[in-house]
Amino acid sequence: MPQRIAVIGAGVLGLAVAQSLARRGAQVTVFDKSYPGSGTSQISYAWVNANGKDPLSYHQLNAAAIDEHKRWQAAHPAAARWLLETGTLEWAAKTLTRQQLELRVTKLHTLGYPAEMRDRATLLKTLPELRLDPRIEQGWFFSSECLLYPGLFIASLLAELRAQGGQLISNNEVIALNESAQEVRLTLASGDEWRGDQLVLATGRWAPELLTQYGLDLSMTDANRADPVACSFLASTQPLPVQLNCNLITPELNVRPDGGGRLMLQALDLDQHADPARPVAVDGLIGRELLRRLRRLFINCEGARIERIETGQRSRPADGLPALGYVSTSDRVYLMVSHSGMTLAPLLGRLVAEQMLSGTASPMLSAFTPDRLLRPLSAVAKNAPAYLPAAQ
Incomplete structure (x- = not known):
């Protein structure tokens, strides 16, 4: 009988592991409180790279993930081109x-x-x-570096999930989860219930909320606060006569093609003003400054206008490294949370699926077990060190 596995979170990590599990014979159901990609995944600069990513284990994971992206695109030649091998x-x-x-x-x-x-x-x-x-x-x-279009990437993952018999249940929040030695049980906002063998928590920056039901505190950067480590402005322009076919990292401005002649702009030094609770207007101070920098960088931008400015909220563990592994003593509840989700998704989807179905973890995952970021909620109140012995 195939394993029944639930995945909470239909972002790139959740969908990547879900389709990989389904392709390996598991009976997979994905739950999302909204719709696929509606969280961190859809608002992203989406730069696939291993550039300056330390320590070595993290660099190697990201470098291998670049190749995994290229293999995934090559294996789906009929799909829309979501991966741009631009450098x-x-x-x-x-x-x-x-x-x-x-x-x-x-x-x-x-x-x-x-x-x-x-x-x-x-x-x-x-x-x-x-x-x-x-x-x-x-x-x-x-x-070797790439860019991707998040919406098209998510569509590709969804298509593969459905082709393998996986199920997606959107707009239905998981409000409670329980675990015994025999099964995992989820209660949904609709009143429905799911029972199965294993569970993947791929809820990104919402993971700490669900882990409280296990009496655990997960140390993550708070993406709901004004914090340049956790939040970043992303602006998209109207179509412009600028011939840019690669990713561009310059002293004042990061610029990437965003389809149809549009450019996506990012200026990391401005992120000190990014606050998810305070959206900025396209013609406000941030928008005007981004346009000034764009005009200093390119000709043909004198009449440029910004169509939208969004505040991306990063799913970032406190030490900046992924948290990947079981968080329950019965090895039924698996946590996946990572800042570099766009880069890592296809590789982590495959490696985590293989671990969950075979019981053996890839050596590439060994440096990223979540125990370093977990502590009992009872210890939080006492300001205890953020450490919990490994649950694997």
Whole structure:
């Protein structure tokens, strides 16, 4: 009899593990309190990379995930192209940041991560509309990196889930979960109940709420507060006559193509003003500053307008690294939460599915067990150290 497995959360991580479980013969049901991708997944810069991601175990996980993305796209040639194998161009203007970039490139070279120097003439030829700061003599091109369209990626994962017989139940929140030695039981807002063998918690920044039902506190950055570590402005422009076909990381502005001639803009130094409780207007201070920086970067942007500015809320464990593993002594409830979900989703979907069905975890996951971020709720009140012995 196939294992009955529920996945709570229809973002990229939840759908990736759900379709992978279904493809391996499990009977899978995905639950979401809203609709697929409605949380962190849909509001994302969606840069697939392993650039500057430490420690080594995290870099290796992300580097392997880039290849997994490319294999997944190649295996679905009839699907809409959600993965853009664009590469990333990056340069720095100030001496210190340029030195830091060059040190990072040197380290990436030792890890076998592609990074090619591009001189000023090549940068100007590659980007015809570019206004390049006179101080910039060279940049670096990271050819393995990609961008993706989150909506199309989610659609691909959903199609695969359904093709394998998986079920999606949207707009029906899981309000209670219980576990015994024999089964996991979920109670839904509709009054319905689900019973099965295993459960995956892939609810991103909402994971701590569900874990309280296990008497556990999960240490995560609070994405509901004004915090540049947890929140970031993402702006999309109207279509512009700018020939950009790669990801661009510059001193003032990160820019990526966003389809139909639109550009997505991100300026990390402005994120100190990002607050999910206070949406910003496209013609307000943040929008005007983003447009000023865009006009300094490209010609043909004098009449540019921003169509929308959203505040992305990151699903980020407190130490910035993924939390992946069982959180119950019976090995029935599995936690998946990670900041780099867009990059890691296909790889983690496969590795977690293999672990749940075989009982053996990949060595790639061994550095990311969640015990380092968990403590009993009773200890929280006493300000105890954030540690709970491993439940695996």
